[in-house]
Amino acid sequence: MERHTIFDWSRKARTGIPEAVFAEGKSLSHLHDVIRDHIDRNASLLITRLTPTQIDGLRDLPLSVDDLGRTATLEAPEPDHDAPVVAIVTAGTSDLSVAREAEVAANFMGLRTELIADVGVAGLWRLEAHLPALTAHRLIIAVAGMEGALFSVLAGLVTAPIIAVPTSVGYGVAKDGSVALGSALGGCAPGVVCVNIDNGFGAAAAAAKILNIAQAL
Amino acid sequence: MERHTIFDWSRKARTGIPEAVFAEGKSLSHLHDVIRDHIDRNASLLITRLTPTQIDGLRDLPLSVDDLGRTATLEAPEPDHDAPVVAIVTAGTSDLSVAREAEVAANFMGLRTELIADVGVAGLWRLEAHLPALTAHRLIIAVAGMEGALFSVLAGLVTAPIIAVPTSVGYGVAKDGSVALGSALGGCAPGVVCVNIDNGFGAAAAAAKILNIAQAL
Amino acid sequence: MERHTIFDWSRKARTGIPEAVFAEGKSLSHLHDVIRDHIDRNASLLITRLTPTQIDGLRDLPLSVDDLGRTATLEAPEPDHDAPVVAIVTAGTSDLSVAREAEVAANFMGLRTELIADVGVAGLWRLEAHLPALTAHRLIIAVAGMEGALFSVLAGLVTAPIIAVPTSVGYGVAKDGSVALGSALGGCAPGVVCVNIDNGFGAAAAAAKILNIAQAL
C-alpha cells in the first residue's frame, strides 16, 4: 500500500525553481520509480543528499553522480556560457561536500559557478589572496562549519550580498552546525543572509532567484 | 575614561551599506555625541533599536523619529522615484515594529518600499487578496513571528526570492522568536533566506545589496 | 529473571482505548510471548514502532504487518461501514510512515479513515485541490515535519478541529521534529491541538475518543 510522490511537473513555471528530490530517508524502490518516470518523459532531474548505499543502488541508471556532493542529475543542461555566475567559497576541506551540492544545484538551475575552497579565517592570508577575484563577483555563497567566522569577515570585505550556508562540520559545542548558524545570523556585518545547516541546494535556489532578477531587468 | 566609537566614515564606499548605530545598551550622551558629530559634518545617519526613553532624550535634536519602528534618521535622502522597490509583508499587527525598521532602513539605503501588513496564513484569504501585487515584486521581505508559516507559504506562491525576518512575537514555545526562525530555515520551499530574529535593518541591507546587483547590470 | 508486562485486559472498558504494544526497545522473545498470549485468547492486538528486524523476526506469526507504518495487528476487526471517519493529511512523502501508523491505529479502534498525502504548503495548489474534500470532514489529523506550516494553514481554511502530529522529518534546525512541534503549538490559528513527535498512534486514540463523543450523543 506504498504511495508515491505526485511529482510537481509545473513547479518551475510557478516558482522559478525545478523540484528536486531529497533522497534522505527514501527507499531505493521509491527513488527508482521517480527516476524512471523522468527518463520516460525525457525530463531533467536533480537528487540531493544521497547516501553512499543509495548511490550504489542507482548505479544501473543513467545518472550523473557526484560522490563528494552526494548528488545525482539526469539530463542536466549545461549552463549558458553567458549565464550569471555565483561564487562558492568554503572555509575548510570538510565543507566541500556541502559546497559541491550547492555547485551542482546551481549549475542545474542554469547558473555558472566558481568554487574557491579552503579560505577559512584561521589563515586570513588565504582569504586575502582570493579577494580580488571575490570582489568581482556579484553574489557569493559562503560555506563554513565550526565557528563560522568566515561569514562576518567576508561581509566586511566585499560589497556583494552573501548567502551563508552553515555546515555540520565541528565537534563539542560546534557539533551539528549550531555555532556556525549562530554566527551567520548573529553577526553585525550587513548583507549576510542564511539558509539551513548543510542546505547547499537551498543556497543555490536562492542564488538562482536573486540572479534571475538581475537578468530580467 | 569613556571611549567612543571611531565612526567608520568610509564604510559605504567599501561595503555598499552606510554604517548605522544600534542604540540598544548605548548611553544617551554617547548617542548625542555621535549625532552631533554627523550634524557638524552634514552627514546622514540611521539609528535603530531606540528605546522610548532614548527617543525622549533625543527630542532636542533635528532627527526624524519613527516611534513604531524605533528608528531615527538624520538628513535621510528620499529614494529616487525610479529606485528599485522591495515589498515588505507582515504576518500580524505585532510584527509591524520590525517591518517599519526594515522600511526606514531600506528607504535610507535608497530603495523604495511597499508595506503589506497582516497577511498571516491563519486567514489565507488575506494573503491571496494581495497575491497579484506580490507576484509583481522582484524581492520580498517577509516579517513573521509565532510559528512563521508565512515564509513557506509565500515561497510556494511567488517567484521572487524572500528574505525572512523572524520576530520575537509569541509566547510559550514560540517565545523569543525561535520557532519562527526554525520555520524560516527548516522549510522546504526554495528561495527563502533568513536574517536574525527582529533584524529588520539586516533584511533591508541585504535587499539593498541584492537590488543593487540588478541595477548595476 | 526476565519479567513480562502484565497485560491490561480491562483497559478498553476503563478508558475507551485498547492497550497497544510499543515495540521499540523490546526483545523479540518478549514480543512473541505477548502475541502468542493474545492468539491463545483470540484477542485482537495492535503493535506499533516495529523495526525492520523485529518485523522479520515475527514473520512466522499470523500478524497483519504494515511495513511503511511499522505496525502489526492481530485479529483487527474492519471498521463498521457507517463508522465515523477521520481525515489524515500529510505534508510530504516522508511523513507517510507516521500517517500510516495513525491510519492503522484508527482503523483498529473502529474509525474509518481517508488518507490525503503530499499537500504541503510549499505547493499550496495541492492543498487547495483537496479543500472541498477536507471541508467536509469533521476531524482532521495533520501530519507534517520540517517547518510544519501545514498546521496553521489548514486551521485557517477548515472548521474541523485539527490534531497535529509533528514528525521527525527534517535536518539542521528542523532535525528531530522540534520546529514542526513548535509550529503546531505556537501558531495562532485556533482549533489546533497537538500530540508528541511521530505519535501517529496517539493522534488516532484522541480521534477515536473525540468521535465517540459525537457517536454517543
Added chain:
Amino acid sequence: MERHTIFDWSRKARTGIPEAVFAEGKSLSHLHDVIRDHIDRNASLLITRLTPTQIDGLRDLPLSVDDLGRTATLEAPEPDHDAPVVAIVTAGTSDLSVAREAEVAANFMGLRTELIADVGVAGLWRLEAHLPALTAHRLIIAVAGMEGALFSVLAGLVTAPIIAVPTSVGYGVAKDGSVALGSALGGCAPGVVCVNIDNGFGAAAAAAKILNIAQAL
C-alpha cells in the same frame, strides 16, 4: 504612520471561531480603537492576555473584565442552557488564571463550563473525590504547571478526551512550563492532546470545535 489591524469580520463564518484580540504588546490606543469599532457595530468581542496596566486603561469602556483570567469581553452572549459542557480541571491554585482564560473564552464561544480547581496529583484523594463528576463529562480541559503529572493520571481514569494546557507555573527546571509541556506530550496515556503553554484560549477554541461536531450530528 501607525497601522491598525484589519479586523477579520467573517472569521467565525469561515473557521467556526470568532476572532479574538491578544492584548500582550499592543498599545492602549490600539486596543481602544478596536473596542470602539466593535461597540459601534454592536459586535461582541473577546480580549485575552491583558496586563493589569491595560485593564486599568480600559476602565472607561463598557467591558466585562475578569482580573484573574486577564480577559475582557464585550456583549458576550450567555451560553444556551442546553449548550454542551466542557470540564476545566486545574492542578493548583496558581493555574487558575489560565483556567479562567479558558472558561471565559469557552463561554464566549457558546459552551457551558464546569471548573474543578486544585486536584493536583500530589494529593491524589482530591482528584478521586471529583472522579464521579469528571467521568460524566464528555470533554476535559486539564490545566497544570510544574511537572504536569495531572495529564497522564487523568487520562488513565476517564474515557473523555483531554485537552492539556501546560502553564508557566514552576521554577528551576520547571520554569516557563517546559516540563509540564513535556509531560503533556511525552506520556503514554492515550487521549491527551495539547496546546501551547498558558494557551487557555486555544484550549477553549479546540473544545468548541470538538463539541460542535457532537452537536452537529
Added chain:
Amino acid sequence: MERHTIFDWSRKARTGIPEAVFAEGKSLSHLHDVIRDHIDRNASLLITRLTPTQIDGLRDLPLSVDDLGRTATLEAPEPDHDAPVVAIVTAGTSDLSVAREAEVAANFMGLRTELIADVGVAGLWRLEAHLPALTAHRLIIAVAGMEGALFSVLAGLVTAPIIAVPTSVGYGVAKDGSVALGSALGGCAPGVVCVNIDNGFGAAAAAAKILNIAQAL
C-alpha cells in the same frame, strides 16, 4: 602505553560504598585486567553498564552476569536475611533494565530488595493494588521514563522518601529522559530526591547510605 585504573581498595572504608566499575567505553582488556586483579585478591566486584558485546567477551570469567540489568558481579555476598529492605518500583516494562541495575547494586551493598514492576500512572489501579505493600516500605526507589508522572503520584500516597531514577525510555520530546528528569525535580510533592538519568547504581548507593543511617542508630 595504555594506563590502568589505580583501584581504590579503601573506598568502602572511607565513603561506605565499594567502588564499582562503569564499563561503558572501557576496553575488554582493561576490564579483564581489573577483574583478574580482584579474583587474585578474592575481592568482590560490581561492574555496571556492560554492553552485550562486553558481556560476551567476559564469558570465560567466573562472573555472575545479569543481562537485563547489564551488570556483572564477582563474589557478591548475599544480603543478610535481616538486612534493611528497599522497594524498587517501575512505571513500565522498558524501565526494568535500569531497575535491575539498581537491584543488583543494592544487593551487592548489602540491602534486600523488593521489585514491583509496571505500576505506571496511566493505569492507576495497578499502582493502587500495590499500595499496601508500598506503604509498609521505609524507602522507595522509583524508576520511570517518558513523562515520569509516577514520582509525584507516589510521593502523594506514601510517607517514605522516594529516590527517583528517570530513564531514557521515551521518544520525541521525552527522548533521552529529559522530561522524566524534569518531572522528578519539578514536582511539588515533598520527599522526592533524584539521581541522574538511568543511574540505577547511584540510586542504590544513596539507598545504602540512607538505610545504614537507620541501622546505625
Added chain:
Amino acid sequence: MERHTIFDWSRKARTGIPEAVFAEGKSLSHLHDVIRDHIDRNASLLITRLTPTQIDGLRDLPLSVDDLGRTATLEAPEPDHDAPVVAIVTAGTSDLSVAREAEVAANFMGLRTELIADVGVAGLWRLEAHLPALTAHRLIIAVAGMEGALFSVLAGLVTAPIIAVPTSVGYGVAKDGSVALGSALGGCAPGVVCVNIDNGFGAAAAAAKILNIAQAL
C-alpha cells in the same frame, strides 16, 4: 469570582510532611486569607519564597519572618532537644538564602540543624577545617550554585548521604543554576541525590522523611 486553595489539613497524617504555602505569584489578599484561617484554628504554618513586597504586606500579622530565607512561620514549634540533626553546608555567601529556607523548613518539620557556610571548593582548606564536624553528621544538605563542585567533593569525603540543592547563583553559562544542577546529577561520587534548583524546602522535606526512618527503627 476568585477561588481559594482548599487547604489540605490532613496532609501531614498522610505523607508525613505538613503542607506549606509557596508564596511566589500569589496575591497578598490570598496569603492573608490563608494565614488568618490558620490563626483562627491555632494551626502552625510555613510560607516560602516570599518577595520583599509580600513580606512588607504581611507585617501586621503575628508571623515569624526570615528575610534572608524569604520564609515566614506561624506557631512553629521548637524542635525537640534530642531531635535528629541535619547539617546544612553552603559553598558561598550567595547560597545562604536557599540554605536558610532549608533550615527554617527543617526546624518547622521537627529537625535540629547545623549551618556551615562558605566552604566552597575554590578554597578547599575551608571545607577541610569543617571535615571533623561534617564527618560526624548522619545526613548533609549541600547548597551550591555556579559550577556546584561542592557536591562531588563532599561525597568523596564523608559517608553520610548528601542532598544536593543547586542554586541559581551564577552568570553566563552558569546562569539560572543549570550547571550546578548538572554537577549534582552528573558526578560519579555515590551517595548524592538532588532536588530542584533553589528548592531548600524540598531538601528539608526529604531530610525529615529520611531521618524519621532512622527514628522509627
Added chain:
Amino acid sequence: MERHTIFDWSRKARTGIPEAVFAEGKSLSHLHDVIRDHIDRNASLLITRLTPTQIDGLRDLPLSVDDLGRTATLEAPEPDHDAPVVAIVTAGTSDLSVAREAEVAANFMGLRTELIADVGVAGLWRLEAHLPALTAHRLIIAVAGMEGALFSVLAGLVTAPIIAVPTSVGYGVAKDGSVALGSALGGCAPGVVCVNIDNGFGAAAAAAKILNIAQAL
C-alpha cells in the same frame, strides 16, 4: 541572623590571586561591612559587577570607582613601570564595559594593560591597522559579543596566546553571549582559550598567572 563572608585573607599567598568581591546580588550593608573591614586593615580590595544603584550607595566610601567597568578598588597599587603588559582588544563599543573590568582587574593584580577598542571583523581594516601593535604583545585578552568572529581571526594573525571573553552583547540567536562563546570554543585557530561570558575578571586573573610564569623564569 544575616551571616557574612569569612574573608580569605591568605588567598593571594595560596593561589597567586587576591580575592575579589563579586557584588551582584549582595546587599549594600554586606558590601559596606566588607569594605570597612579592609579600610580598617589598610588592605587593598577589588569589587566587580556593581550595579549603578550599588555604586550610588557606596559614594561615601573612599573607593576608586569605574562606572563603565562597574568596578571599585580600594588602595589599588599602581602596576610597576616594568610590569608585564597584557593587550585587551574589543570587537565593538558595547564590549567596552567587560574590557574595562578586565583592565581594572589586571592593573589591580600588577599587570600593565593596553586597551585597543573597536576592531571587530566587520571592518577588517580596523583590526589590520592595529596589527603591528598586536603582534608585539605576548598575551592578548580579546573581548567580543554577537558572533565572536574576532577570536578566530586574531588567532590566525598573531603568535601570542589569546584569552577570549565572550560578552552578552547581541540579540536574537546571539542573545546572552552563547554564540560568541561557541565561536571562542568551536573555532580551529590554535592558541585560543576561553573564560565565562562577561568574565573580564577571570580573564585578568588568568593573564596574571600566565605572565607571572614568564616573570618567574
Added chain:
Amino acid sequence: MERHTIFDWSRKARTGIPEAVFAEGKSLSHLHDVIRDHIDRNASLLITRLTPTQIDGLRDLPLSVDDLGRTATLEAPEPDHDAPVVAIVTAGTSDLSVAREAEVAANFMGLRTELIADVGVAGLWRLEAHLPALTAHRLIIAVAGMEGALFSVLAGLVTAPIIAVPTSVGYGVAKDGSVALGSALGGCAPGVVCVNIDNGFGAAAAAAKILNIAQAL
C-alpha cells in the same frame, strides 16, 4: 573532481603552531595524499582524531601511531631535554584518550609533559597525594568529563594557570560533555581557562604558546 587541502606550509612561522590534520570525516585517500606529501618533503606532521578504521588503513605508512590518543605523527622530533614542561592531569580512566591527544600534541610542539592520571575529586586523597608534584608545575592541563569538579578544586590548590579540557565522558545530563564544560567556565576559582570539549590538541597548542612566552623572556 575531489579537491585536496592546500597545505599551509608557512603556518608555524606565522602563528607559532604547526598545522595539524583533523582526521574525523576525512577519506583514507585524502589522508594518504597528505601524509605522502609530507614524507616526500621530509616534513613532520601530526594527525588527530583518527578512527580505528582510519588507523588500520594507514598501517602501511611510516607513522608513529597512538591508539589510545587516536593520533599519528610523522618525523616528530623529541622535545629538548630542557624544554618547558606542562603537567597533564586527568580525573578518570576514561579521560585518558583526550589526555594522550594533548600529550602527543604537546610533545610534537616541543614541550615535555608529565601525565598524572585518575585524580578525580570523588577520591580527593588521590589528588592530594599528587599535590607536591602539581604545585611545582608552571602550567597544568586538566582533563575531566562528567561534572568536571576537578577544574575548580585544582584551581583552589595551585598557583599555576589551568587549561581545562572538558571531555564527552558521561551520560544522562552529563552526556556529550556539556556539564563538564559548564563547570570549567562557570566556577569562581580564578586562573582557569577552557578549550572545546575533547580538544586535547587545542590545549596543547595554547600551552605551547603560553610556555614559549616564558622561554622568550
